[in-house]
Amino acid sequence: MNQDQSIQVALDRQTDFTKKQNRIRLNTSIDSVRYLLRQGLAFRGHDESKESKNKGNFRELVSTLADQNEAVHNSIRNAPENCQWICGDIQKEITSYFAKITLKSIIEEIGGDVFSLLIDEASDASDKEQMAVVLRYLSKRGFIIERLVGVVHVKETSAICLKESLQKLFTDIGLSIQQVRGQCYDGASNMRGEFNGLKSKILQENRSAYYVHCFAHQLQLVIVAVAKKNEDISDFFYMISVLFSVVGGSCKRKDMIKEKHRDDIRKAIGSGRISTGTGLNQDQTLQRAGDTCWGSHYRTLSSIVKLFPAIVSVLKYVQKEGKSDKKSQARGLVAYFETFEFVFYLHMMLHILGSANTLSQSLQKKGSGYPECHFMCAINKN
Known part of the structure; x- marks a missing residue:
């Protein structure tokens, strides 16, 4: 320390140096958080101790920077243990600021104008019920925009609880129920109930908040419900589910189907029965269907048609080499696949679901007039 220098000046210089070093470390953490948020990557690692070889995305990114x-290296190396700006609480705080800034820009873009409300709820990995809230509005440049404005934890999925949670979220971000001009939910009774549903409770406060049940969702539910009314079709889809239990439940059998399909493609190309080109003759896999995953039944049946010889070959292998329970199931599937009924139902449902899939895709297009479908498509596919 310079003896001719006053203590105040020395302290000021030390303070300025400390501030500069803190700012360097903080900016490094902010840049790391910004990158991870933009890429949708996890922050934390399983082991973030000094001895760990992989401390998680955030700490490893800070180390890389x-x-x-x-300058960043020297600042981090000489940082005290309680001022490194990398702990979990700091990461959460920086993330929350980014969320507030993003949400503020969305609210400013709405600018007190009206919007449509899109809501769905689902449980997360920790089995907590979460309500996702999306707003659909017209931007100042005339574009239709959909923005996620909140994922709210709800104690239960009753309409009252959902309404209270939505009201609290609107109060926190500066919106009002009176701005709502449309509601889009699924067909659950707690959402679309005529007297006690969320739709009705919002309509009690705002008669202009018209409810629209996603048309693509309605189409899929109708097809599934009608199909299950027919016993033969119901048995057909049951056998398809058994097929996934026998073949789709084993990685080895999936690989066998792929390899057999590749061999068939090579032989067909060699004999000139099929042509080659960009995008043709791609690897195929069996795709499991879901009642609310639109178009999944069509993709499932399409994959069965394309992979049918390979599927039968693997089933015959399981019939000989598999475990006792799988052997009997494989034997029953092979016998069923050789019947006229199976072939007829397969091609009939493929035709029906193909037409429905085309209509469903049209309903989900931006210019279809039914834009509410897009958000519900994303929620149900996930």
């Missing part, structure tokens, strides 16, 4: 910049 330090290796590329000498």
